Amino acid sequence: MRITVTVDGTKFTDDVEPRQLLVHYLRERLGKVGTVVGCDTSNCGACTVHLDGHSVKSCSVLAVQADGCEVTTIEGLARDGNLHPVQRAFHDNHALQCGFCTPGMIMQSIDLLADNPDPDEKAVREGLEGNLCRCTGYQNIVRAVRDAAAQMQGGAGPEAEQVAGAPATAGGTQ
Amino acid sequence: MIPAAFDYVAPTTVDDAVRALSEAGEDAKIIAGGQSLLPVLRMRLAAPSKLIDLGKVPELRGIREDGDALVIGAMTTHYEMQHDPLIAEHASLLALTANAVADPQVRHRGTFGGSLAHADPAGDLPAPALALDAEMVVRGMDGTRTVPAAEFFTDFFTTALRPGEILVEVRVPKTTGWSAHYEKFNRVAQAWSIVAVAAAVRVEGGAIAEARVALTNMGSTPVRATSVEQALVGREATPSAIRDAAAHAAEGTSPPSNADADAEYRKHLARVLTSRAVSAAVGA
Ligand SMILES: Cc1cc2nc3c(=O)[nH]c(=O)nc-3n(C[C@H](O)[C@H](O)[C@H](O)COP(=O)(O)OP(=O)(O)OC[C@H]3O[C@@H](n4cnc5c(N)ncnc54)[C@H](O)[C@@H]3O)c2cc1C
Numbered sequence A: 001m002r003i004t005v006t007v008d009g010t011k012f013t014d015d016v017e018p019r020q021l022l023v024h025y026l027r028e029r030l031g032k033v034g035t036v037v038g039c040d041t042s043n044c045g046a047c048t049v050h051l052d053g054h055s056v057k058s059c060s061v062l063a064v065q066a067d068g069c070e071v072t073t074i075e076g077l078a079r080d081g082n083l084h085p086v087q088r089a090f091h092d093n094h095a096l097q098c099g100f101c102t103p104g105m106i107m108q109s110i111d112l113l114a115d116n117p118d119p120d121e122k123a124v125r126e127g128l129e130g131n132l133c134r135c136t137g138y139q140n141i142v143r144a145v146r147d148a149a150a151q152m153q154g155g156a157g158p159e160a161e162q163v164a165g166a167p168a169t170a171g172g173t174q
Numbered sequence B: 001m002i003p004a005a006f007d008y009v010a011p012t013t014v015d016d017a018v019r020a021l022s023e024a025g026e027d028a029k030i031i032a033g034g035q036s037l038l039p040v041l042r043m044r045l046a047a048p049s050k051l052i053d054l055g056k057v058p059e060l061r062g063i064r065e066d067g068d069a070l071v072i073g074a075m076t077t078h079y080e081m082q083h084d085p086l087i088a089e090h091a092s093l094l095a096l097t098a099n100a101v102a103d104p105q106v107r108h109r110g111t112f113g114g115s116l117a118h119a120d121p122a123g124d125l126p127a128p129a130l131a132l133d134a135e136m137v138v139r140g141m142d143g144t145r146t147v148p149a150a151e152f153f154t155d156f157f158t159t160a161l162r163p164g165e166i167l168v169e170v171r172v173p174k175t176t177g178w179s180a181h182y183e184k185f186n187r188v189a190q191a192w193s194i195v196a197v198a199a200a201v202r203v204e205g206g207a208i209a210e211a212r213v214a215l216t217n218m219g220s221t222p223v224r225a226t227s228v229e230q231a232l233v234g235r236e237a238t239p240s241a242i243r244d245a246a247a248h249a250a251e252g253t254s255p256p257s258n259a260d261a262d263a264e265y266r267k268h269l270a271r272v273l274t275s276r277a278v279s280a281a282v283g284a
């Protein structure tokens, strides 16, 4: 089946099998391997992307269901070589160890901040309840999200994503 | 894992969807938000021949008032239910329950109609639908009919939907001005309810004038706790009166025993959670 999807600002038209999961389309067809698969049960959230502006588990959406939609992945966050403030906050607060959950954690954190620009610790933990981390114990993840909230103040809209003077981190997500 | 191959159509009207479903035969399945179906397909626990996607049918979306009822489209997502002003005003129990379902990502995709049609005994939305005397409007090739919630849930994962029928919308009698609460007991890493209680009450002059209570995962279908409701009506909305009434919560239930909890423990939970749910609703 032919689908047209805008991913990280670029429009793609492709023939896909109906059974292809969005995450596999992103990784295998478009090479967006920043989005990862962490489980078989829709529980871990590592595959989280934004579909028309809302977070979803891309392992639990068919590529054909995304036809006509906009998808944002972790690879679409940095602007002009600058990390997104939430990416930067995860870096600054040591909010990752192995990093496998990180793309999903960051995408879900941005979704949370769009709904609630100043979440307290409980709200952060609830907002990230669909994302599992095997390494960090969540402490620094919560810290990073609260730090990002403080940096972004105005919320998670497009303007807030432009942080003046934040340099690109070598090896960071581009 | 990758699901087994299937055909796929995305009709744009309910009539087309009903026709597609009936023409595709028994092995076809509706896909709504896919949040229950896709995990099942990924595990290859099911292999439908065809999926009929309701995601492109605008008629199935949205919430409107119709006299004394709210009419909620089957494709309304949990997230929309959490935030909709009409639901907040006229059926707050549904908003509070939607809030307790799964996690934010699942709530962005999962639908009210999907949850009801799936009829998982641990699913959260069937109990409040039962408590509020919701009516399911279903359409098949033979036309439209309405099924009361009390007759809709018939067994584990089984509803009164006949082959070829689609749940189109849900009519929920308004409970404007009532207070409500959904009290859910679950493991932290798994959102599914071990037991949960949906409660809505109308308080008048400090006393409970009307009460609706239904239980999640206390049997193969959601269960209405009618003896609790009767015991609450006419009583002062005080903690001790509520606790006395909640003592009836497990009456007539046959809860499952499994790795999460045995039947006796579930009965205990039903009583405790009912007390908490009603107390939270009335602020006692
Ligand atoms: C990680 C995770 C955690 C979850 N936790 C919870 C939880 O705590 N509580 C809870 O209640 N749920 C939970 N769910 C399930 C979630 O709420 C689903 O959204 C819901 O059960 C099904 O809705 P859906 O729209 O996704 O339906 P789908 O998955 O698309 O469909 C489910 C079934 O219903 C049928 N169907 C769907 N819509 C219709 C219709 N309009 N007419 C006829 N048949 C239809 C389909 O054919 C299918 O058999 C969880 C899911 C996941 C992945």
Ligand code: FES
Pocket: A036, A037, A038, A039, A040, A041, A042, A043, A044, A045, A046, A047, A048, A057, A058, A059, A060
């Ligand atoms: S890979 Fe999608 S939830 Fe785990």
Ligand code: FES
Pocket: A095, A096, A097, A098, A099, A100, A101, A102, A132, A133, A134, A135, A136
């Ligand atoms: S950093 Fe390893 S899973 Fe989260």
